[in-house]
Amino acid sequence: DAKTTQPTSMDCAEGRAANLPCNHSTISGNEYVYWYRQIHSQGPQYIIHGLKNNETNEMASLIITEDRKSSTLILPHATLRDTAVYYCIVRALTQGGSEKLVFGKGTKLTVNP
Amino acid sequence: DAGVIQSPRHEVTEMGQEVTLRCKPISGHNSLFWYRQTMMRGLELLIYFNNNVPIDDSGMPEDRFSAKMPNASFSTLKIQPSEPRDSAVYFCASSLSRGQGNEKLFFGSGTQLSVL
Numbered sequence: 001d002a003k004t005t006q007p008t009s010m011d012c013a014e015g016r017a018a019n020l021p022c023n024h025s026t027i028s029g030n031e032y033v034y035w036y037r038q039i040h041s042q043g044p045q046y047i048i049h050g051l052k053n054n055e056t057n058e059m060a061s062l063i064i065t066e067d068r069k070s071s072t073l074i075l076p077h078a079t080l081r082d083t084a085v086y087y088c089i090v091r092a093l094t095q096g097g098s099e100k101l102v103f104g105k106g107t108k109l110t111v112n113p
Numbered sequence: 114d115a116g117v118i119q120s121p122r123h124e125v126t127e128m129g130q131e132v133t134l135r136c137k138p139i140s141g142h143n144s145l146f147w148y149r150q151t152m153m154r155g156l157e158l159l160i161y162f163n164n165n166v167p168i169d170d171s172g173m174p175e176d177r178f179s180a181k182m183p184n185a186s187f188s189t190l191k192i193q194p195s196e197p198r199d200s201a202v203y204f205c206a207s208s209l210s211r212g213q214g215n216e217k218l219f220f221g222s223g224t225q226l227s228v229l
Binding site: 036040042045087 | 220
């Protein structure tokens, strides 16, 4: 699987946009970019994923560069409840057709009042 | 849907005892995953099943760990004998795999295991 690099931590003011970067320079053509987050003491939560095009859902937007070597997760109006560890993961289909997500260290996002 | 259900929520046991963690995946999901999380090692994938069959158990730390999925709605992770270094939060996750590589994982609330 392609390796991802994320900043260890970031801060954001409440109500402002939080932009979380992720580098995945070795990504291959069939690998998706996934974002999950983990709020303290809870299980990880799916946020969004994409292959080539930018994606948006009710939680966030995902911007993938044209060369697909990096991406940015955008939380448009961060709230205190968005304080969490955010994981960027690159994964392709495995044998047997099953998903196999390997989590790195992630970015600890702190939203400040 | 109730989501992925794990039990117990907390488990405290003594070294050498057998520990069994339980997981009920989301109905209709065909893939199930067991993860372990510690401060030092982060989230580690232990094993995953597809259609009740173990596909990859390369993350299982040693023979003291075993996992089963007797049917589509139930899985167990057993540690026998348990050791203090097994103390961690154990998460179960499930997904609906259609073989397209873009499935979402849904995680349970985890089991906090403390081995004294």
